[in-house]
Amino acid sequence: MSTTVDTALSVRAKFFRGLADPSRLTLLLALRQGEKTVSSLSAETGLSQSNVSNHLACLKDCGLVLNRQEWRHVYYRVADKKILHLLNVADEVVADNAQRIADCVNYCANEDK
DSSP: OOHHHHHHHHHHHHHHHHHHSHHHHHHHHHGGGSOBOHHHHHHHHOOOHHHHHHHHHHHHHTTSEEEEEETTEEEEEESOHHHHHHHHHHHHHHHHHHHHHHHOSSSOTTTTO
């Protein structure tokens, strides 16, 4: 493969690895309804505030979320409507293939733990 193709593939793989993390995916799904603060995301997801902050920083660095500050509060939102569309399509694919995905032995849910 050419360097350009390798780079493009590497960027895609990095993008999907970011989505594959359960905490980051949970946060993106929670942000589908609109912008939220760290404390509201923590309450909604059950993740600690420090965990939420760390994952949001990662998502922000990778361009998947944006933030804005309003006085003492920082609000996070999904950066691009296409990401929301991707999450919706993923929901459809998972719904259509749930049993096969659950039965898959190649990817273990506990791999990242």
